[in-house]
Amino acid sequence: MSEDEVLDVLRSPDLTGLPTLPGRFRFRKNQSTRKWIDVIFEEDPTQIVVYSVWRKVQPNSGRAT
Numbered sequence: 129m130s131e132d133e134v135l136d137v138l139r140s141p142d143l144t145g146l147p148t149l150p151g152r153f154r155f156r157k158n159q160s161t162r163k164w165i166d167v168i169f170e171e172d173p174t175q176i177v178v179y180s181v182w183r184k185v186q187p188n189s190g191r192a193t
């Protein structure tokens with residue numbers, strides 16, 4: 129995952145307010161209907177501290193569409 133992808137999630141998330149620890153934020157950017165990036169971070173007065181970033185891909189159901 130690139131720094132640009134993480135910054136894109138922080139600048140223009142599709143979802144905010146997702147569950148995480150108190151004092152932290154979790155933003156999500158959808159890349160498709162089955163693929164997204166989540167970023168968990170804290171805001172400090174002078175910086176943003178990113179704790180975790182991951183890409184999630186849901187597998188195909190195996191059924192023909």
